[in-house]
Amino acid sequence: MGPSANTSDFNGWVAHDPSAAEGKMEWGTYQPKAFEQTDIEMDISHCGVCGSDIHTLRSGWGPSEYPLVVGHEIIGKVTRVGKDVKDLKVGDRVGVGAQSECCESCRPCKMQQESNCSKMTMTYGGRHSNGDKSYGGYAKSWRGPAAFAIPIPEGLPSEFAAPLMCGGVTVYNPLITYGAGPGKRVGVVGVGGLGHFALLFAKALGCDKVVAISRSSSKKEDALQLGADEFIATGEDPEWTTKNASSLDLIISTVSGSFPLDQYLNLLDVNGTFVQLGAPDDPLPSFSPFSLILRNLKIAGSLIGTRQHIQDMLELAKKTELKAWVQVRPMEEANQVLIDFEKGLPRYRYVLKN
Structure with missing residues (x-):
């Protein structure tokens, strides 16, 4: 059933400072x-490696609160279930993303848009509503609110589900x-971890x-x-x-470096939308x-997604047999994986496996 005491120590890759x-x-x-x-515990089988992990480890988006365990693309089997959890049981395969708690009372939460909750708990580097720190998935186990543990559809491999x-x-x-699907022309800026998913899903959506x-x-x-045409x-x-002017309805920008926004806007046709996902350290040019x-x-801008988005996405991935391009690495190699990630080596996501 997993650890029984509330304060049981877990084992994982702990960061003590930006190094x-x-x-x-x-x-x-x-x-x-x-x-x-209202919590569960799980034995972690897989955890994807996200650029946010490295930004947080190095305090790139402001000072991180050490000690810290990163990782928010977590897949595992439930080992312990709180009495108030109704929809999960021991043995279920679940996933946890970048968010692990919401306040349930702010306007976004009441609109089922909890991924924009004003008091959200990020899966690592945050604080839960009880005041305790949140820890991520570069570890053996995870403990947290059951409400943000999403069942993984049968037939969708864990190494694809994690990222x-x-x-x-x-x-x-x-x-x-923004309406991607039949009849829409979609551009994806940046062919990396996020960009490769944008191409896969744009194709899967027809x-x-x-x-x-x-x-x-x-x-x-x-x-x-x-899937790019x-x-x-x-x-x-x-x-x-100029060659590609007015040729797209929607652009998804995944890049974090500086780029000429006006030139990308020129690619959009009437009523088009440009959505920025990458979080550059510097402001975009005028x-x-x-x-x-x-x-x-x-x-527009967009931040992660809701639990409903995740469930719908997982079903689409299963239905279309969507295969993320992943390289599975042993959890023991996590430090080397970070170094390789910074060198730009993943094609296109690393996934740590216990």
């Missing part, structure tokens, strides 16, 4: 949140929200045209295999923005509002 991002996490014990009757819990839903949400957009053509063959290499063709006004364009 952990350079492959200096230490395997050791840490104290998870106190077990409440869907954050990377997958982060692109699935805006694709669905979009009329899917275009991969990257600085160089080094990933062109990959993009075409992932066309490829634009912005660094290799000075005329790329652009002329006329590009918005003359063609009724919208610029």
Whole structure:
């Protein structure tokens, strides 16, 4: 049944300071949140590696609260269930994404838009409503609210399901929200962890045209295999923005570096939408509002996704036999995986396996 005492130590990769991002996490014990009757525990089988993990380890988005265990693409088997949990049982295979608790009372929560909760608990590096720290999935076990543990459909392999819990839903949400599907032309900026999911899902949703957009053509063959119909290499063709003007209805931007926003807006047709997912350290460059006004364009942002998004996405992934491009690595190699991730080696997601 798993640990019985509320304060049982768990084992995982613990970060003690920002140097952990350079492959200096230490395997050791840490104290998870106190077990409440609305919680579950699981034995972790797989945990995806997300760029957010490294940003948080190095305190890149503001000071992180150490000690810290990262990882928010967690798959495992339930080993303990609180008395108040009605819909999960010991032995169920579940996944936990980037969010593990919401306040249930703010306006977004009441609108079933809990991924924008004003007091959300992030799966690691946050605080639960009882005041305890939240710890992630680079570990043997996970303990947390059952409400954010999503059953994984039978037949969907855990190594594919893991990176869907954050990377997958982060692109699935805006694709669905802004109408991707038959009749729509979708562009994806950046062929990386998120971008590869955006191409896979745009294709799975039946979009009329899917275009991969990257600085160089080094990933062109990959993009075409992932479902892209066309490829634009912005660094290799000075005329790329005029040649492809007004050719897309929706652009999903997954890149975190600086980029010429006005040139990307030029690719959108009337009523088109540009959605930014990547979180650059620096502000985006300015652009002329006329590009918005003359063609009724919208610029949007999107953050992870709701539990309903995750459930719907997992069903679509199962139905279409969607296969994430993952490289499974042993949990013991987590430090080396971080180093390899920073070198840009994953094609296109690393998944740690216990």
